[in-house]
Structures are given as structure tokens and as C-alpha cells.
Amino acid sequence: MDNSSQEPIRQRKRLFINLSRNELPESLKECMEQPVRARLVSISTDEMISSNWLDMQLPEAEVLVLNFRTKDYALPTFVVNMKKLKVLIATSSLNYAELSDFQLLGLLTNLKTIRLERISIPSLSETCEPLRNLQKISLYMCLFAEAFRDCSIQISDLLPELREMNVDFCEDLVRLPAGLCDIVHLKKLSITHCYKLCELPNEIGNLRNLQVLRLRSCTELEILPDSIRYLSELFTLDISDCIRIKDLPEDIGELKKLINLNMNHCSRLQYLPESFWQLEQSLDLVCDKEIK
Template sequence: MRKSKVIVHRVFRHKVDRVPEFQSDEDAINQLQQLLTQIKAPILLILDDVWSGSESLLENFKFQISNYKILVTSRTAFPRLSSKYTLKPLNDTDSMTLFRHSAILLDGSSCIPDEDIIQKIVKCCAGFPLALDVIGRSLCGMSAVTWRKRVKDWSSGHSILDSDSSLLGCLKRSLEFSDDEIIRKQEIILKECFLDLGSFPEDKRISLIPLIDMWAELYELDEDDSIANLLELIARNLASLEDVPCSFTRKHASDFASCYSEDFISQHDLLRELAIHQSNLEPVEQRKRLIVDISRNNFPKWWIERNLKPINARLMSISTDEMFSPTWFNIQPLEVEVLVLNFQTKNYAFPDFVRKMNKLRVLIVTNCGFSHAELGNFHLPGSVPCLKRIVLENVSVPSLCKSLEQLRSLEKISLLMCNIGQAFKSIQVSNALPNLVEINIDLCEDIAEFLVDLCDIICLKKLSITNCYKFSVLPQGIGKLVNLEVLRLRACINLLTLPESIRSLHNLTIFDTSYCLKMTWFPEHIGEFFKLEELHMEECLLLSNHLYQQWSNQLPPLFQNLKQLKLVTCDEEMSNLWEPVKEFHTSVKVKVIRSSGLIIRRVGLIFAGTATESTSLYGHNSIY
């Protein structure tokens, strides 16, 4: 409690002429409570820049005194505190004000150069209060030449962290994890997860799917562990959970893992620079991850020089811009297990050195352009023997199908915002992908039906088709997927009904038809899903009305067979039907989603919701 004693001493020094001697830390807290009790006016105790692991410290200052409140500012969220508020980056006006305040000399005089230079510096700080303050103080009293040199360095690709050790030092403190909170191994992995976020492009939302895939292979984390690490990074303000309008619901943190394909995170530009800076501290041959940003065709010097020297990184990320032409210098990436390719061109060819990645297990391809990209040389990843997971975003899939036949080791494929067309009709999918256990299809606007041939992949365990507004038909063949454990048909608003054969899916543990607005039929034989643990059916408006009438205000008796059921999410009307079931299965939790309306709003056409739960939403306190 030594920190408590220091804080109490400061409060007394501020309020009384003579600070008493404290016999012990407990005595200091008791005397502070007596002092605050004597103050008649409302009291606000501000604890600034409180670090992670200080929960017990905060508890010491919680007193039952009327009109007494505590305001905590922190880089880290404290879940036990109520009324949390996250500060967003500063706007241009406030950024300029803070920077000018920090850059002005103590006597009030100013040596600030012209407005254009200031605006360029402020833009580099991207609304980050700490950066604005530290950079402003570092330039205070400096000559105009020094200011211009800083701007020139940053404009030529140098990191803002390279030119300011004070800012780097402040940001690095965010990566100092306490051994009191998490064991050493978890601490190391959490830091590695943060550094991996630098693999994705600047100013781009990051889907959770590729993160979970890469961490599964690099650190052997399952989905729950990966989600827990993400929530910890979010709590420490090292990443932000995006409010994505397409997700229909803004989920409570406890629901974060229930349908992670709809969730995205983002990272402030400076934090991305910090991740890259920390990853680049070692020599190229010793780095665990290689993160390369290529502007036009300006390859880094080490790339050109390492033509025949092996690269030992386990993760390699290559980002190219719209001016890049596919002329690759050769390298030897023999140890790469995760390859992340980010590009902006309409046509993109895989580099020849991919064929050398015999240890490659995860391939993540993201087109950051505005239209679906055509991929060339896709046969190269097909020649890799260990490739288990592929994530394709904003690409055209049909041209890849011939190459898919080579991916016999593939276990999971995720198609995000892709053009699927007739992609899988030209190959015998069950023969081409005999080990496939998971398919994710999200925001693929042209898919109208689940292809019958995909129903022959008997080993499939997870199928997720979400936010595909043209999707309207699930074939009878779906009943052949007898090993299916998770079926998500979330936000497919034109899906009208489910085939009768769905009753054959006896191994289902999660079944989600939420936001299928036009669905009018639900399998009455759902009681045959003996292993079902979660049932999500919120905002199925027509379905709710239909079932309420069809079942005469009570669920069919077969529903009582759902012995493993733990969670049901639905609207208020449907929740009334579940009350009798709760009498038989006391462990069932029925979560009511109260809708505040639907908004149709995506690039062209997106269906988004603004649903709120009966419980409070997750948030956290301020940053810096």
C-alpha cells in the first residue's frame, strides 16, 4: 500500500497546512476518510494515469461518503469500475490546440514556424494526445530548420518513433506487463499478439478471422484464448473494437466470441508503428516476423541483398500500393509459417518464392482496393504441402478453383467480401478438399445458394454464411453434413426457409439464424439436436410471429429434449415461449435482444442493426 500512502500524503498537502505522520498505510487511508468526511462540498478525487494491476489500489479509496466520486484515467480498462468512457483521438482543432500548448516556451513566447509545417506535424500525430504533447515539447524552442527536418524525415518514410526517443519510451511502457497479473508465458504471447497486428495495413479494419488463424498456428491458441488476448489488448487500449454497422448487433464483451466473423478491430497508426519498430529491433536474419511495406517498387535494401540467404521469420507480411508492378526480387523464406499479403491493384500475382515456403500453414490475402481483384499464380500456394488455413478478402474466387484442387491439406477457408460466382461448380470439392472442416463466407454479395457439391464434404464441422443478402436457398443435401457442429446463417435476409433434412444434423452445438428477416419456417424437430448448446434467433421478425401462432403460445414438447442447451438469444415475444423449457432445464439462459430498429446501409446495400441488450454494454475508461 505504499502507493496509497503517497497519494494520501499529496491530498493532505493540498488540503491542510500541516500533514500528519501516518503510523501505517492503513492509518493513512483511515485519516483520509476522516478528512473527506469533514468536507461538506461535493468531492471528486482524480487518479491520473493509473496502470494495469492497480485494482487493489483503487479499492483503498472507495469510501461510503455522500457526494464523493472517483475519476480514474488510464491506458487500461478496469472491468470492475462502472461508468467507463473511452476517449477517441482528438479532432484537428483540439490536436492543434494541444500541440501549440506543448510547443510554446514556458515564458509564453513562441518560436513556432509557419502554419503549413505545424499542420504536417500534427497530421503525423493522428490525434494521439501523448504524441502531440511529447513531440510538441521536443520541438519547443528549436529552430525552424529542425522543425522542417522532422517533417522531411517523416515524409520520406521514417517512423515518427525513430526521431523521438521520449515518445518511443512512453509508448513502450504500454508493453510492460506485470508478472502479478499473468504468468510469464501468457505475458510473452500477449506481447507477440500485439506485435502481429503490425502485419496488417495502416488505417484498415482487421477482421478477427485471420488473427485467430495465425495465432492458432503460431502459438497454438484456440478461439477462446485468442479472443481473450484480443480483449486484453483492447482493455489496454493497444487495439480498438470497431463499431461496424454491418454486424446488426453491437455485442456485449461476453458475446464477443459467439460470432467473431462479424467483428473487426483497428489499431492507431502510432501503435502500428510501435509494433513494427519493436519487431525490427533484431537483425533481419534473427527476426521472428518480417513486416515489409513496399511503395511503388522500392524494395528495402536488405531484400535485394538477401537473394540467396535464408530468412528465418515465422511470419512474413508484405504490403504493396496501387503503383506496384509484380516484379519480385528472389528471397529464401524457408521458415515462414504465416504469409500475409496486402495489396491495392486489380490484378495481383503471387511471387515465385511462395513455392519455397514448405512450412507455410496460414495464407492471408487482402485486397485493399475498391473492386474484386484477380489473383495470378494461385497454383504456387497449392504446391505448399502443409497449408491448412486460407483467408481471402475482396478477391474473385472463380479463377482460383483449378488451383484449389491442389490444396488437399486445407482445413479451413474463409471468403470475405469475395466474388464467388460459379466458383466451386467446376471441381469435385469433396475430392479436392478432403480435410476441410470449416468454411466461413461473409459479405459475399453474389452468393445466392449453398452449392450442393459442398454438402459432400462429410468431415465439415463448421459452416458460417453471414451477411450475404442474396443468399436464399440451403439445399436438402445439407443433411449429409452429419459431423457439422456449428451452423451460422446470420443476417441472410432473403433466406426464406430451412430444408427438412436439417433435422439430420444431430451433432450441432451452435445454431444461428439471427437477422434472417424473411425466414418463416423453423425445424419443429429441433429437439433432435441432442447436443445443441446455443440457439440464436434474434430479430427473425416473421419467424417469431409465425411460430407464436403455429405453436399456440408454447414450444413443442420435443424442445424439452434439448438437455445440453445453455443459451438462447431471441426477441422479447419469443422469450415468453421459452419460460416452460426453463422449468425443465434450469441451466438455460434466455437472453432478450431488444431492437431499436434496422438500418439498411452497406457499400451499395448493407443491412445493419442497432440492437441493444437488457444488460449494459461493454466499455472502458480513458486513454492517457
């Protein structure tokens, strides 16, 4: 545990805990006996820590950071009492650790941001309650193909207020689930370095409030659905390093608010539809010299 602060543990606004070998420091027992006022809590555990390693009272915590080194990890049960929690960051030092008790997050009504790293995400159908106020989710080097498979509830009902979704280096993403396109409030969708992604659903045109669509370095992606013409609020489109894309949708010129278009390193792009010239002159175009 970080002892750099001379304040009593219960009074600290930032609490950093390092646990190993199921050994609980004497000073930490105070956290179990009385509420701790910390607003930021970071907990690191090693491979020797059991799932039910600790019970803490953190009623003021707004940010919880979990770093672990086990292949199977259960969210600590005390999170259900963290009523003010806004941000959850869970990081595994091992690739694709199994994260269980994910359903506990459905009880956190103030949770707005989730970031997961190197985690195999379980089916969200296991979540008893929708993440009603979640606005941003970021997945880095995760497996999440199973997250929306055989889901008993629509994705838009699970994540009704989602505004931003970032997916980076997720190697099991082959097709974007069509159900994600029913999240009407989504404004930013960023899918980068997902080298197996080969298809976007035609339903992507349902994202009428989408402002940013980033598909950088999705090297197996060959086409953009024609339905992107309906993304009337889109102002940034990034397909840089999508080396298999050969042409743009015929009606791309209908994206009247598009001001940033990145086609850098799209070496196979040979054709620009006539509607492309309908875009405003203020379009900031980034591409190779050959394409220009």
C-alpha cells in the same frame, strides 16, 4: 521495410516489408541472396508494383500476410518454396481484386488456414492439386460464386480436410453450392451478412459432423431444409436477423445435441413444430420477447 529490429534481416523471426514504385531497398537484396529465417512475413505493396516484383527465400515462414493495392494481383512465385507455410492472409484495399496464380497453393502441403479479404476468387478448377491439409478458410467481402462453377473436380476432393468455413459480407452468394455438403469433416459453417443468400441445398444434411451452423443476417433466406434433422452433432444453430424465416423444420426436435439456438430478430417466425419441445431442457434459447 520495418527497421525497428537491429538484428540482421536474415536472423529476424518477424519480417515486415513495405514496397512502392518498384523500388527495392538495398537492405532487402540480402533476402534474395540468402535464406531468411523469419516465421512471420508481412509484405505490403502499392499499385506501382509489378507481379514479378521479388524473389525471396523463406524456408522457415509459417505465416504470410499479403496487403496490396492493385486490381490484378498474382501470388508471388516464391510461395512454392515456403514448405512450412501454415497460414496465408491476402487482403486487397480495393474491392474485388482479381487474384491469379491461385494454383500455386496446391503445392503447399502444410497450408492449414487461408483468409481472403476483398478478393474475387478464381475457379478452383484451376488449382492443379487439392489443398489436402487445409482446415480453415475465411472469406470477407469476397466474390466467390465462380470458385466452384464448372469445377472439373469435386469440392470435397479439393478440400478434403476442411473443418471450418467462414463467409462474411459476400454479396454474390445466392445459393450455397451443394458440393460443399460433401466435405465430411466440416464442423463449422458460418455464413453471415450475405444479404442475397436465398437457398440452402437439401444436401446440407450430409454434413454429419457439423457442430456449428451460423446463418446470421442472411435476410433473403426463407426456409431451412428439412434435412438439417440429420445434423446429429449440431450444438449451435444461429438464424438471428433472418427476417424472412417463418417457421422451423418439422423435425428440428431430432437435433438431440442442440444446446444453443439463436432466433433473435426473426420477426416473421410464427410457428414452432411440435418436435421442438423434444429438445433438451438445457437448450439456451435466444429470441425476441414476442416469440418467447
